[in-house]
Amino acid sequence: MQITTILIIVVVLVVLWLVFAYNKFVRLTKRGEEGWSDIDVQLKRRYDLIPNLVETVKGYASHERETLEKVVQARNMAMQSQGKGLKEQGEAENMLSGALKSIFALSESYPDLKANQNFLELQRELTDTENKIQASRRFYNGVVRDLNTAIEVFPGNMIAGPFGFKGREFFEAAESEKGPVKVSF
Numbered sequence: 001m002q003i004t005t006i007l008i009i010v011v012v013l014v015v016l017w018l019v020f021a022y023n024k025f026v027r028l029t030k031r032g033e034e035g036w037s038d039i040d041v042q043l044k045r046r047y048d049l050i051p052n053l054v055e056t057v058k059g060y061a062s063h064e065r066e067t068l069e070k071v072v073q074a075r076n077m078a079m080q081s082q083g084k085g086l087k088e089q090g091e092a093e094n095m096l097s098g099a100l101k102s103i104f105a106l107s108e109s110y111p112d113l114k115a116n117q118n119f120l121e122l123q124r125e126l127t128d129t130e131n132k133i134q135a136s137r138r139f140y141n142g143v144v145r146d147l148n149t150a151i152e153v154f155p156g157n158m159i160a161g162p163f164g165f166k167g168r169e170f171f172e173a174a175e176s177e178k179g180p181v182k183v184s185f
Contacts, residue, residue: 006018009030021159028147032168035140039171042133043078050075050100053122056102063070067102076097093133100126137171144168 033175054068074096081092104123151160159165 014053017158021156022163024150025160025163027167028143028150029165031143032140032147035136035143038136039133039140042129042136046126046129046133047075047079049122049126053103054123056119073100090171092119097130108126143168144170
């Protein structure tokens with residue numbers, strides 16, 4: 001009778017451990033999806049702000065057409081990269097960030113533009129959005145770290161493999177964003 005009771009307790013404990021471990025992976029996976037969704041929301045906001053910023057700058061800096069075209073082209077590439085994979089989308093977003101830096105540097109050459117209320121508001125909104133994107137990336141990368149660690153360590157790897165839980169890629173900065181920013185006129 002005692003051996004049967006002990007076996008039942010052991011089986012119940014193992015089943016409970018499996019349930020808790022499985023649920024942990026589900027929670028981490030869902031948090032990763034939530035983190036990526038937060039990034040997408042902020043990227044959409046940035047995509048919506050860019051045309052307004054470009055139009056405002058066009059009125060003041062008509063001969064800076066090349067800079068403006070690069071921003072529009074980078075925005076379009078970033079929008080087209082959605083759903084094509086984390087690495088490709090990350091690279092496109094990093095190119096867009098670099099193009100936006102050039103448009104803000106451009107404003108330094110035009111004091112009237114720098115003082116324009118629409119430009120200042122758009123610049124503030126875009127800066128706020130960039131900060132939110134950065135915070136969303138940090139959240140996402142933290143969740144990815146936790147998920148990938150849980151998948152790789154024992155005994156979690158005994159649950160992750162059979163149930164098909166897979167690690168995710170980190171959202172990384174492009175090589176061009178890792179160095180110092182050079183602004184020239």
